[in-house]
Structure formats: C-alpha cells, structure tokens
Amino acid sequence: MRPEDSIFIDLRTDFGFKRLFGSPERSSILIRFINALFAGRMVVTEVTFHDKEMLPQDPSGKRTIYDVYCTTETGHHFILEMQMNDSANFPQRVLFYTAKAIVGQGQRGINYALRPIYTVVFTNFNLKHLSKRLVNEVLLKERTTNEIYSEALRLIFISLPEVKPEWNKCDNELEQILYLVKNMHTMDKNSDPYRSGKYSDMFDASECENMACEEVVEYSKSYYKMIDDMAALEYSKQEARAEGLKEGRQEGRKEGRKEGRAEGFIEVAQKLLKSGMSREFICETLGMTPKELGLC
Numbered sequence: 001m002r003p004e005d006s007i008f009i010d011l012r013t014d015f016g017f018k019r020l021f022g023s024p025e026r027s028s029i030l031i032r033f034i035n036a037l038f039a040g041r042m043v044v045t046e047v048t049f050h051d052k053e054m055l056p057q058d059p060s061g062k063r064t065i066y067d068v069y070c071t072t073e074t075g076h077h078f079i080l081e082m083q084m085n086d087s088a089n090f091p092q093r094v095l096f097y098t099a100k101a102i103v104g105q106g107q108r109g110i111n112y113a114l115r116p117i118y119t120v121v122f123t124n125f126n127l128k129h130l131s132k133r134l135v136n137e138v139l140l141k142e143r144t145t146n147e148i149y150s151e152a153l154r155l156i157f158i159s160l161p162e163v164k165p166e167w168n169k170c171d172n173e174l175e176q177i178l179y180l181v182k183n184m185h186t187m188d189k190n191s192d193p194y195r196s197g198k199y200s201d202m203f204d205a206s207e208c209e210n211m212a213c214e215e216v217v218e219y220s221k222s223y224y225k226m227i228d229d230m231a232a233l234e235y236s237k238q239e240a241r242a243e244g245l246k247e248g249r250q251e252g253r254k255e256g257r258k259e260g261r262a263e264g265f266i267e268v269a270q271k272l273l274k275s276g277m278s279r280e281f282i283c284e285t286l287g288m289t290p291k292e293l294g295l296c
Helices: 014-021 022-040 090-103 173-186 192-196 200-206 213-251 254-274 277-285
Strands: 047-049 068-072 077-083 117-123 135-141 148-159
Touching: 014 077, 014 173, 014 200, 014 213, 022 047, 022 068, 022 077, 022 173, 022 200, 047 213, 077 090, 090 117, 173 192, 173 200, 192 254, 254 277
Parallel strands: 077 117, 117 148
Antiparallel strands: 047 068, 068 077, 135 148
8 A cells, every 4th residue: 555545644654653652742642652551550641752862972883763762750761663674683772772771871970870761662573582472571580580680671572463453352552552553554534443533643643634745755755665674674585595595405415505595695685785775774684794795
C-alpha cells in the first residue's frame, strides 16, 4: 500500500513513530502508553522531552540520536525506539544507547545517585535470544537468586509480530495501543478502533489530512526509506544465502563453506554500496567489519 492510498500514516516509520510519541503537544499519548505498559507499577502524569541527540565527549566518539527521549515528573528517564529490521549488532546498540543516557547523568563529585533509565524498543521482529512474547523486560539481576541488583537500567522489548491479529481479541489498553501502532496505516474511519472513539487522539495524530504539506512530504520520504531498508535487508539475506550455499557445495567442507559465505557477503556488500546503502548499514546488516567486506 502506498502512503498516498492510506487515510492514516504508518506509525512504524521514523516520522510516524516520532509524531505519535515524540511530540510535546501530544504528550498525553506517550503518558497513556507508559501507564498502560506498567499497568499500575508506575503512574505518570507529566513528561519533559529532551534533546534527542547526545554528542560524544571525545571528538572521535560516536554520537547517539534517540527517537524519543523524555523524563517523567518522578525523574524516570525514558528512551523509545522503533526498530524495523534485525541486525547482528542490534542488542549491543540498545545497550550502548542506554549506557550513554546513564553516563549523561554523571556530575562532578562523589554523588552516584542515578535516575532509572527505561529503554523501550518496538521491534518488527522477534529477538532470537528472548522469549517469543509481546513484552520482554530485561533487568540487572543476580544470576542464582534472581534478586534485582539495580533499578537504574531496564530494557523493555515490544515485539509487534506478537500483537494479537484482531482488535476484538485485545484484552487491555496496552494490547490495543500496540495494535494501533502496528495496523494504523491499514485502517479507515469505518474500522472498529476508530468508531469506538477510545483512541481519537491517536487517530487525529495519524490522519494524513491533519498534516501540513511539508509533513506529508517528510512522511513519504520516511515511508519509502523504511520500504527500501526492508527490501535491501531481505535482498542481502537472500544473496548471502545463495552465494554461501553455492560455494559450500563446491568446497564440500566447513572451511570452504565459511570462505564461500565470506565471498558472498563481499559481493552483496559491493552491490548494496552501489545501490546507495551506507557502509554503516551494510556492515550492521551483514554483521561484518568494513575491512572484512572490502569497504575500506
């Protein structure tokens, strides 16, 4: 479905996700989501949005750009991210983003009182090393006793593939909100969620007619970038599998299969580079260094 054929925008796009959860004028939507996520364990009434870019202390370091970064009135920091494609370094990147927010609280002196950092990541795939369920929450715990070591860091992964396929089967507010995030672009004003009136704020924020012309253009760019990235990832996986299998059959032994896959990845990397993909995206997708892929 093309973006111009939809009444509502795709909230999985970079533009749509930030418009819904990262706009101060729509902070009530973010607050509603956080309260639904914690279901009484935390109650938020106000959020303050922060600069989404954190510059490195060292000029040679890596800058960090969050999709959404805010603090609640109780001092809890929240980072929200949308991740459409899986990659080899994705779990490490989540840790890096969270660690940067923790380090950013550091001040002179011996005071190490840290405000909790909650990183909430929406994924359009199931993470391989976590259980296949809607919400996975990762904490710092003692391995044997399972006692919580620190409340300063929590990683919460929301798996969109595990969202219930039908609106009338969503049992609570969190499931309903996530259903809308996943399916908003497929709906019209005759859909049951719209007609219920319960989430009119989310539909208003997502309706194409409510956007200025420049916002429509920005959304279209974001939408087609998402489609291109997904297509490039699928292409790279197929090419890598094909090349790896071909070489593996010719060599007929483990070392040969490894070499074949490596050569296949190099060829795929060169094709992706020519198609306009960035070196960083290619390396992250294939899980190899620029040197290994011949991109230096």
